[in-house]
Amino acid sequence: MMGLLWNLGAFLLALGILIAVHEFGHFWVARRCGVFVEKFSIGFGKSLWRKVGKDGTEYTIAMIPLGGYVKMLDERVEAVPAERRHMAFNNKKLWQRSAIVAAGPIANFLFAIFAYWIVFLVGLPAVKPVIGEVAPQSIAAEAGIVPGMELKSISGLKTADWESVNMAMISHIGDESMSLTARDPQSGMIVDRTLDLAHWSFDPESERVLTTLGITPFYPKFTLIISQLVEDGAAIRAGLRLNDKIVAVDDQPVTTWQQVVDSVRSHPEQALTITVKRGEETVSLPLTPAAKTLDNGEVIGYAGFASARDPWPEANLIHLQYGPIEPSAKRQSALGSW
Template identity: 45%
Template sequence: MFTFLWSLGSFIVALGILVAVHEWGHFIVARMCGVHVERFSIGFGKPFWTRKDKKGTEFAVAAIPLGGYVRMLDERVDDVPAEKRHLAFNNKPVLQRMAIIAAGPGVNFIFAVLALYMMFLIGQNTVKPVIGDITPDSFAAQAQLKAGDEIITVGGHETPDWESVNLELISAIGTPQVGITVKSVQGVTSQTNLHIAGWNFDPEKQSALNSLGIVPFRPEITTVVAFISEDSPAEQAGLQVDDELIALNGEKIENWMSLVDTIKGLPGETVSITLMRGGQQQTVSATIARRDTPDGQDGFLGVSPKAEPWPEGYVFTHQYGPVKAVGKALDKTWRLTAVSVEMLGKLVTGDVSLNNLSGPISIAQGAGVSAGYGLAYFLSFLALISVSLGIINLLPIPMLDGGHLLFYIIEWASGKPVPEHVQEWGFKIGGALLFMMMSIAIFNDISRFVS
């Protein structure tokens, strides 16, 4: 329940920020162009907070936090008195109308740069992309990648951490091959081609890295107890932090994962656990708890293990000074934008499956996870979603900002507005397309949630 509430709260905060940013772009440029703004609303439905400024604009926060809007004075929907006609949106020059519409997505990109700038100032802990293992007969094995190799570049783009490796690999979907530069354990740099013709993966079941046969390096997990859950079978049995678990029911524990697998299969059973504490061997009894899962009941002991420390230099912090952080933020925003546009194109061509579309549930989970890691990670998440919103809103689909821009570009080029009946049909088709895309995204979310 806590995880659900945390994710929901993080989602509402993230969406509220991004909607406010987007709508503020429309609002501020509208005012600069002399358009009267009737209402600036965050959320839909009945407002629970309102305030009017000196210029007569009502600012509102409404009950349904799934978007927002800026309502401008417009003769097409309002009865505008003659003395206010010059304040109506529809009476402004077409270039001003284009600027007002483009300002929303434009500010999304500016916000992404600012969020990433703050992230680089704060600093983000990350891990070098060193390969821990390669799955036999995989794409990575065929490219002769080896355990211990550090991935330096993918497709000519620097990859200082696993996040950037994942981003560049995903951007290569649909291409026959992608070049990879690696540095071996001995410090020798070499290049290879990862042949990925026909590569695709189901994000519900595996990551991009695993589907290619790349297992990131992680320190070895020991059988020494690091944490004990409150009121768990482990606490009731008297287990303590720093106990080394040696055997279960008299059989030697080979590794932590084998212990987990065995415990899962013993719900409700009483077991004997042999351990080392302070150099002395002891045996305790524990009754394994039952835990409901989508696949039935699993056993649960309530302990977490210690891991070996990271090798020196593997963990580092992305942190830069006020000047260098500007360039880094601009570079990352540009790369996120380029990859997002590429992925949209590949959705259209079929190189990327529609299963990759995500909706509000996945975004809420992402918001909760990133917020849980800290402010720097949450800012990175906000930047990614802000870029995505900016790109989606610029798509030339009626009902989106890009659709309105398309009509105004035609008006600017031809010297006359697009006929109203054409716009109406465009809005109907655009609405149907948006509904279809949202339905697919929500279906994918539900499938991931219940699987």
């Protein structure tokens, strides 16, 4: 419940900021063009706070935070005294009216760029690009890439996180080879490796660049403790609870989450006995996984539960920060060439 309220509060705060920026764009340009603004409102409905400024504009925060508006002097809405007609929106030149209308969206666009820049300037949590697995006989395996290696650079470009690794690798589509440096997990030395891309096949729309090269990033292992349950799923109907630790399936001890997954997937609509540790007691429960049909037509079992991962090792965590100029380059890299 607290999580829901927190998310709702964060959503309303973000929405309020976007609305304020949007309406301020209209307001600021209108004032620059000599249009009198009667009211600047964030939200609709009953006013929660209001103040009339020295400029004669009424500033308001209203009860319903799902929009806002800037009310400008306009002869099409109400009669305007002759001495104030020069401040009416409808009496301004076409380019001025167009600028006022366009100012809201433009303000939001500029604010998005500024916010993105601030995020990278302050810094982002990330994980080092440490390799978890290498597929046998893959391009990476043939180049001498091994599990545990930390990728340091690709073709001279530093790779601090997996995002930069992906961007650097994608840039080599169509090339004959790709050079990289990595930290060897055994010696700790920086080593050079060259990947032969002559027979590399990669479809960006349906494949991941790392997978096609035979690389799987390192992730902490899944525990055997249930951390999520799907409402009205087979697991809940069987009586499983959050924080139950699975210790056996059909009286066969399990030591990895993958063993649990394989057992459930291979038994659609077939009864299983799940043994869990619940506090100090051991409980055996009958679980019948539901049948789920994949896109390829395969039918698998689905229980409606998930486990938590072990914490990330501290050595794998980094905090990425960029200088005042670097965030702009980072943003352009993420969005693509302009």
